[in-house]
Amino acid sequence: MQSLQIIFFSLLVSVSVSAPINTALAEMKEPLSAQQSDPRVLRWMEGFPPPADKLITQPDSVYFSFPKLRWSVCHLREFLPTEEISRGLKAPLPLTYAPAHEFAELRIAIDGLTFLPIGSSEEMTWEQSLFANYTDGLLILHKGKVVYERYFGCLNEDGKHAAMSMTKSVTGLLAEILVVEGALDENALVSEIIPEIGGSAFANATVREVMDMTTGVAYSEDYADPDADIWKYSKAASPLPKPDGYIGPNGYWEYLQEVEPEGNHGDAFHYKTINSDMLGWIISRVSGKAVTDLASERLWIPMGAEQSAYQTVDGNGVPFAGGGLSAGLRDLGRLGAMMLNGGKVGSEQVFPEQTVRNIRYGGHRDKFAGFPTLPGASYRSQWWVLHNDHGAFAARGVHGQTIYVDPTAEMVLVRFASHPQAKNGYIDPTSLPAFQAVAEYLMSLAD
Amino acid sequence: MQSLQIIFFSLLVSVSVSAPINTALAEMKEPLSAQQSDPRVLRWMEGFPPPADKLITQPDSVYFSFPKLRWSVCHLREFLPTEEISRGLKAPLPLTYAPAHEFAELRIAIDGLTFLPIGSSEEMTWEQSLFANYTDGLLILHKGKVVYERYFGCLNEDGKHAAMSMTKSVTGLLAEILVVEGALDENALVSEIIPEIGGSAFANATVREVMDMTTGVAYSEDYADPDADIWKYSKAASPLPKPDGYIGPNGYWEYLQEVEPEGNHGDAFHYKTINSDMLGWIISRVSGKAVTDLASERLWIPMGAEQSAYQTVDGNGVPFAGGGLSAGLRDLGRLGAMMLNGGKVGSEQVFPEQTVRNIRYGGHRDKFAGFPTLPGASYRSQWWVLHNDHGAFAARGVHGQTIYVDPTAEMVLVRFASHPQAKNGYIDPTSLPAFQAVAEYLMSLAD
Structure with a gap:
């Protein structure tokens, strides 16, 4: 019974980090490098059967530990029950690629770009950053064309990778679509939509507070604390039958009915995964x-995805709206391109342009704190809005996952990764300046 | 730990039945009819959350019990870890449909066909048989065109359904392809290919005996017997960590290393699922x-499947080669069409024609017994060969699954079903004569 529960340790790890940035890199205890920990080098799960020391099995404290997680991020469905996000049955809408010679030149040029990592005095090349960040896949679209695409480790073009907390941004996008379309009232109280939320601290939060994670709800993700709420949530969320004598909540939604208040709704941004699952329940209900x-209906089918995606589920079949998504790299490129293009795929308006405007506008910057690598940022509808010169906004997930949209550079960048550190605070220093450098380079190109 | 194991009760149920055919229908204790047990009528899993009495959860003794199984056959991945059988990334190869007016006329004509069920003196219409058989999906291709396609219960065109023991026929087809291509020696002993099979009864069986299930291996699937081997196999195969104190085999392959002999290899056909998993191991090794x-590589991609399929796995990530497949109805239609067309998709030879010839030739009819609804039949490379006037052969799985290929009528018929009875011996009486009737009808049509 303990077996599948512990996955939620990792899946739910917050991206927050309070360690000073300039010590972040130094703190890392020299784990295996990206090249050393490449699952093809370590030969995980090779052979029929693999040798005992190359086998990756339950529980997740094993399969989701570094370096094994470098294999497991591409294979979550082999450990957990899942639900499909169907791409439908039609032909995929092909992505447009830069002409072959141009693509090859761009690869060389981008790999050679240099930037200064946050808190560092030493320059790094873009290609070095790929390994520093334990990149599994990196795709860049510029002005609607794929200009860069590389795969590493466990991933390839027809594979799927754990999106981790980028799942939240899909949930939030769906919610924002429903808000703009009038199907969901952002000012409604949760209790008006879900009366059985009962005495939960969520009851008198507004939908918007849930969407923007400004609720005042008690939920601790301190993994060192055996009484932390994360453990109770993990047990509730396990897809397995509860052990004999278990008296806690069963599934995400029963847990949400028991959440205690902590502070006041609306006062501040607190990055807490339970908001995303509350939002998942809200949008399912409405x-x-x-x-x-x-x-599937609002995103994967209309964007012409080339692969169906999937989402892990709890024991009642409820998808994990806060972290359960796995998808193909190019399909998240398609999603990012819709965000860049105001909800359009080609000439088709898939969802209202206002949806993207609302997200890009951002949340309350004065209520945002605790993310040293994201100064001046905000969180809106489960997307991170950087409020930088380029108006960039992003979906982000632990271990280095991101969809980074730069409207000024007309760039969408998607990265899957399996960094030994969960928290993006450790990964941003070699990522965000690199994204800025490639954006500036792409802007410098003649049309 | 008990939770996911019991799925294997149902998945492994043999299609054998020794009850006299003419009492088979009478024996049924009047379960809910197909219409009454339609999961849309019973409203399983509707609502967010569903009412408690409409929730379908672990363990499989619950979710795979009738009538809940009528929902669960379309949702196995939501209960179990799985591996994808990728369709690749290209556009699907569309099936050709009869022109709309012709399709509509054929539907009426086929639904009205009558036949005499085995052991019955009362005629039944084709359409009545769909409900008698708890059909979830039925597709008929004639001369390369879809002439009939209907969905019921939990299934629709973009859904997937448990294939049950039709999985064996996919495993067997892959093995036969490797044999014909020279990559697998059908005369080799299992121990020559898999030395670590050790003292298992499989060690000195030939590959062909495994393919045709003429091995002499001890394996009982008597569900009434608590000491039956099926229980030990289920425990070994469970994808969950073994319970404390568990000392049995871990996974399909460890189980296979411990199989005891029973009778002599080559003497007789015995329908035992462990042969299929032994074969899965053999083809993975070679x-x-x-x-x-x-x-994926040999079938789903080249046949232009419109959906990726999936297969359940054990705790070591080994797919269940004897019963774990779920797939789309039309994609099994594509598979059946390749079998009818000697391994061709359009003008492309996907696998050698000899593969299909070997399968259609059949196994040892004199060694085949125990299947009263299949007199004179045989089993070859995990396919059922009827040796009837039409040269029909079939993949078959419990609860009514079939791919039925009639070369004389140039007909491929695929049925997904969720009959309350697992054994096809109960379902054949209202199926096989119906298939023959529709074949004869299609043959009577002018080109």
Whole structure:
């Protein structure tokens, strides 16, 4: 029974980090490098059967520990029950690629770009950053064309990778679509939509506070504390039958009914995964559809995805709206391109342009704190808004996952990674300045 | 720990039945009819969350019990870890449909066909048989065109359904391809290919005996017997960590290393699922690929499948080669069409024609017994060969699954079903004569 529960340790790890940035890199205890820990080098799960020391099995304290997680991020469905996010049955809408010679030149040029990591005095090349960040896949679209695409480690073009907390941004996008379309009232109280939320601290929060994570709800993700709420959430969320004598909540939604207050709703941004699952419940209730079906109908099918995606589920079949998504790299490129293009795929308006405007506008910057690598940023509808010169905004997930949209550079960058550190605070220093450098380079190109 | 194991009760149920046919229908204790047990009528899993009495959860003794199984056959991945059988990334190869007016007329004509069920004196219409058989999906191709396609219960065109023991036929087809291509020696002993099979009864069986299930291996699937081997196999195969104190085999392959002899290899056909998993191991060893990857590369991608399929796995990530497949109805239609067309998709030879010839030739009819609804039949490379006037052969799985290929009528018929009875001996009486009737009808049509 302990077996599948512990996955949620990692899946739910917050991206917050309070360690000073300039010590972040130094703190790392020299784990295996990206090249050393490449699952093809370590030969995980090779052979029929693999040798005992190359086998990756339950529980997740094993399969999701570094370096094994470098294999497992591409294979979560082999450990957990899942629901499909269907791409539908039609032909995929092909991505447009830069002409072959141009693509090859761009690869060389981008790999050679240099930037200064945050808190460092030593320059790094873009290509070095790929390894520093334990990149599994990196795709860049510029002005609607793929200009860069590389795969590493466990990933390839027809593989799928854990999106981790980028799942939240899909949930938030779906919610924002429903808000703009008038199907969901952002000013409604949670209790008006879900009366059985009962005495939960969520009851008198507004939908908007849930969307923007400004609720005042008690939920600790301190992994060192055996009484932390994360453990109770993990047990509730396990897809397995509860052990004999278990008296806690069963599933995400029962847990949400028991959340205690902590502070006041609306006062401040607190990055807490339970908001995303609360939001998943809200949009399922108002739409009459599981978040997987909503994501299929509103996003994966109309964007012409080339792969169906999937989402892990709890023991009642409820998808993990806060972290359960796995998807193909190019398909998250398609998602990012829709965000860049105001909800359009080609000439088709897939969802209202206002949806993207609302997200890009951002949340309350004065209520945002605790993310040293994201100064001046905000969180809106489960997206990170950088409020930088380029108006960049992003989906982000632990271990280095990101969809980074730079409207000024007309660039969408998607990265899957399996960094030994969960927290993006450790990964941003070699990432955000690199993204800025490639954006500036792409802007410098003649049309 | 008990939770996920019991799925294997149902998945492994033999299609054998020794009850006299003419009492088979009478024996049924009047379960809910197909219409009454339609999961949309019973409203399983509707609502966010569903009412407690509409929730379908672990363990499989719950979720795979009738009538809940009528929902669960379309949702196995939501209960179990799985591996993808990728369709690749290209556009699907569309099936050709009869022109709309013709399709509509054929539907009426076929639904009205009558036949005499085995052991009955009362005629039944084709359409009545769909409900008698708890059909979830039925597709008929004639001369390369879809002439009939209907969905019921939990299934629709973009859904996937448990294939049950039709999985064996995919495993067997892959093995036969490797035999014909020279990559697998059908006369080799298992121990020559897999030395670590050790003292298992499989060690001195030939590959062909494993393929045709003429091994002499002890394996009982008597569900009434608490000491039956099926329980030990289920425990070994469970994808969950073994319970404390568990000392049995871990996974399909460890189990296979401990199989005891029973009778002599080659003497007789015995329908035992462990042969299929032994075969899965053999083809993975010689090809260096998991059966899921083999099925993807050799079948799903080249046949232009419109959906990726999936296969359940054990705790070591080994796909269940004897029963773990779920797939789309039309994609099994594509598979059946390749079998009818001697391994061709359009003008492309996907696998050698000799593969199909070997399967259609059949196994040892004199060694085949115990299947009263299949008199004179045989089993070859995990396919059922009827040796009837039409040269029909079939993949078959419990609860009514079939791919039925009639070369004389140039007909491929695929049925997914969720009959309350597992054994096809109960379902054949209202199925096989119906298939024959529709074949004869299609043959009577002018070109």
